[in-house]
Amino acid sequence: xxxxxxxxxxxxxxxxxxxxxxxxxxxxxxxxxxxxxxxxxxxxxxxxxxxxxxxxxxxxxxxxxxxxxxxxxxxxxxxxxxxxxxxxxxxxxxxxxxxxxxxxxxxxxxxxxxxxxxxxxxxxxxxxxxxxxxxxxxxxxxxxxxxxxxxxxxxxxxxxxxxxxxxxxxxxxxxxxxxxxxxxxxxxxxxxxxxxxxxxxxxxxxxxxxxxxxxxxxxxxxxxxxxxxxxxxxxxxxxxxxxxxxxxxxxxxxxxxxxxx
Amino acid sequence: xxxxxxxxxxxxxxxxxxxxxxxxxxxxxxxxxxxxxxxxxxxxxxxxxxxxxxxxxxxxxxxxxxxxxxxxxxxxxxxxxxxxxxxxxxxxxxxxxxxxxxxxxxxxxxxxxxxxxxxxxxxxxxxxxxxxxxxxxxxxxxxxxxxxxxxxxxxxxxxxxxxxxxxxxxxxxxxxxxxxxxxxxxxxxxxxxxxxxxxxxxxxxxxxxxxxxxxxxxxxxxxxxxxxxxxxxxxxxxxxxxxxxxxxxxxxxxxxxxxxxxxxxxxxxxxxxxxxxxxxxxxxxxxxx
Numbered sequence: 234x235x236x237x238x239x240x241x242x243x244x245x246x247x248x249x250x251x252x253x254x255x256x257x258x259x260x261x262x263x264x265x266x267x268x269x270x271x272x273x274x275x276x277x278x279x280x281x282x283x284x285x286x287x288x289x290x291x292x293x294x295x296x297x298x299x300x301x302x303x304x305x306x307x308x309x310x311x312x313x314x315x316x317x318x319x320x321x322x323x324x325x326x327x328x329x330x331x332x333x334x335x336x337x338x339x340x341x342x343x344x345x346x347x348x349x350x351x352x353x354x355x356x357x358x359x360x361x362x363x364x365x366x367x368x369x370x371x372x373x374x375x376x377x378x379x380x381x382x383x384x385x386x387x388x389x390x391x392x393x394x395x396x397x398x399x400x401x402x403x404x405x406x407x408x409x410x411x412x413x414x415x416x417x418x419x420x421x422x423x424x425x426x427x428x429x430x431x432x433x434x435x436x437x438x439x440x441x442x443x444x445x446x447x448x449x450x451x452x453x454x455x456x457x458x459x460x461x462x463x464x465x466x467x468x469x470x471x472x473x474x475x476x477x478x479x480x481x482x483x484x485x486x487x488x489x490x491x492x493x494x
Numbered sequence: 495x496x497x498x499x500x501x502x503x504x505x506x507x508x509x510x511x512x513x514x515x516x517x518x519x520x521x522x523x524x525x526x527x528x529x530x531x532x533x534x535x536x537x538x539x540x541x542x543x544x545x546x547x548x549x550x551x552x553x554x555x556x557x558x559x560x561x562x563x564x565x566x567x568x569x570x571x572x573x574x575x576x577x578x579x580x581x582x583x584x585x586x587x588x589x590x591x592x593x594x595x596x597x598x599x600x601x602x603x604x605x606x607x608x609x610x611x612x613x614x615x616x617x618x619x620x621x622x623x624x625x626x627x628x629x630x631x632x633x634x635x636x637x638x639x640x641x642x643x644x645x646x647x648x649x650x651x652x653x654x655x656x657x658x659x660x661x662x663x664x665x666x667x668x669x670x671x672x673x674x675x676x677x678x679x680x681x682x683x684x685x686x687x688x689x690x691x692x693x694x695x696x697x698x699x700x701x702x703x704x705x706x707x708x709x710x711x712x713x714x715x716x717x718x719x720x721x722x723x724x725x726x727x728x729x730x731x732x733x734x735x736x737x738x739x740x741x742x743x744x745x746x747x748x749x750x751x752x753x754x755x756x757x758x759x760x761x762x763x764x765x766x767x768x769x770x771x772x773x774x775x776x777x778x779x780x781x782x783x
Contacts, residue, residue, distance in 0.1 A: 281662055307664035319659040321652055332652045336664035338645045345644040346637065352644070399664050 234259040234434055235403055240289035242275055249275050251458045262425065262435045264449035268478060271455040273438040274316060277405050281313050282306045294402065308336050312401035314392040316408045322381040326372055326391055329380050330363035333398025366394040370424060386417040390424060404428065406437040410444055422448055446470065454478065508692065509736060514627035515689045516732050520712035520724030521634055522681035527718050529674035530654030532585060534706040535592035536682040538599035539569035541701030543683025544690040545609055548618045558621045565687025566680045573679030574672065581671045596706055603698040614697030621691040630688060634681055638721055650674055715756060717763020726765050
């Protein structure tokens with residue numbers, strides 16, 4: 234569905250990503266993990282068009298995304314959430330979600346100025362769909378609250394609903410459980426599984442190993458801008474390069490042996 | 495009674511018409527603010543509109559409706575042209591660029607032959623009736639109210655709150671900003687065109703930095719969270735100097751003091767429905783105690 238081939242990103246002399254290639258399969262939950270500063274969010278920024286790759290290509294459903302502005306990429310079916318939640322705080326939950334439907338509301342200027350039936354129908358449909366998406370996240374009871382009043386976990390769920398409102402085929406989640414307590418993490422894991430069950434493909438970046446291992450069907454590992462492993466969770470878990478990236482090399486082995494002796 | 499009305503109108507017609515014109519100006523900057531753009535070009539757009547309309551009347555004897563349409567269309571066209579390069583700026587940088595544009599317009603008007611240079615344009619026939627201004631104000635309020643309730647208004651609001659998130663919701667941010675800027679230019683131009691036809695006389699001095707700041711003050715003082723705010727702000731800023739006339743030498747100082755106090759105690763403007771709701775909540779709380 235989405236494939237990156239030989240993607241590199243340099244900021245001046247800083248090589249953030251180097252020859253990154255992987256493929257996100259349709260219908261699954263795919264995870265990209267790696268230590269802090271490995272370049273994970275940069276991958277999302279490249280896919281969504283906020284940054285342009287220095288070299289390499291990104292293909293989604295047969296189209297090359299390079300050079301396309303973010304709003305066009307969203308309209309092609311990729312939606313994302315952010316590591317530091319970016320909801321519209323001064324809007325109600327319902328308005329937040331309806332903003333995501335913007336590109337799909339097709340009525341003319343005459344329709345909206347004169348309150349014509351076509352405009353009213355489109356707006357009514359958008360509200361209905363927004364309520365449905367909110368109910369998927371169990372937020373429909375709070376539809377008229379200002380988004381700013383939500384708890385952290387609910388804000389994340391609102392961001393999910395808003396992303397789904399763009400009618401994506403692929404949903405990118407940037408560290409969805411960052412800063413959540415264990416109960417919220419489990420709840421969110423359920424929500425992500427539910428979203429997948431409704432037919433969406435999911436690509437998430439995460440940090441929390443246990444969360445990723447339980448959720449993802451396939452995982453790629455990024456370290457210092459390079460993919461060091463790509464495979465099923467059980468293979469990743471036992472991959473020595475991954476263990477080294479996360480825990481560091483055991484340089485004290487010799488010393489330990491000396492003490493033991 | 496009608497005698498009283500006649501003498502009232504003779505004395506205050508300019509003031510009443512200014513109320514409407516200033517309300518239009520405040521709404522024009524409200525529109526760009528609602529899209530998160532701090533643009534100070536509206537005084538210049540007003541000037542372009544005023545000169546365009548006055549010249550249509552003076553030079554080609556155009557019907558009033560045509561002069562007004564020209565006064566709205568020319569600044570909109572200019573806004574479109576300068577918006578394409580400048581709207582990639584944000585915050586104070588955009589404010590500086592648009593202020594610079596305003597100065598360019600002022601100096602251009604000052605040095606052009608057709609605009610009468612520093613002498614301005616004189617003997618513009620009186621054509622603006624009170625209902626012209628009233629109708630223009632109602633029309634603009636209606637259009638803006640409809641926009642607010644549509645995908646366009648929601649796109650503006652989203653851009654104001656978080657541009658990157660808006661972009662990733664599939665909103666064409668550049669096109670939306672250009673629309674707000676252009677429409678704002680048209681409204682300011684219309685205000686200028688109406689103004690030109692009751693002041694008899696235009697000079698480039700009236701469209702400088704001070705006026706740009708005045709327009710912004712009206713919108714911010716009234717409150718930018720809804721459409722009533724800019725109208726109320728324009729009323730207050732237009733009437734206040736008149737009401738304080740009896741203070742003579744202390745008039746401007748008092749005027750400034752009142753503005754400072756309002757901004758200090760009502761930072762979100764005078765018309766702020768959220769604060770009113772807050773007051774109601776407080777009353778309920780007092781009653782229940």
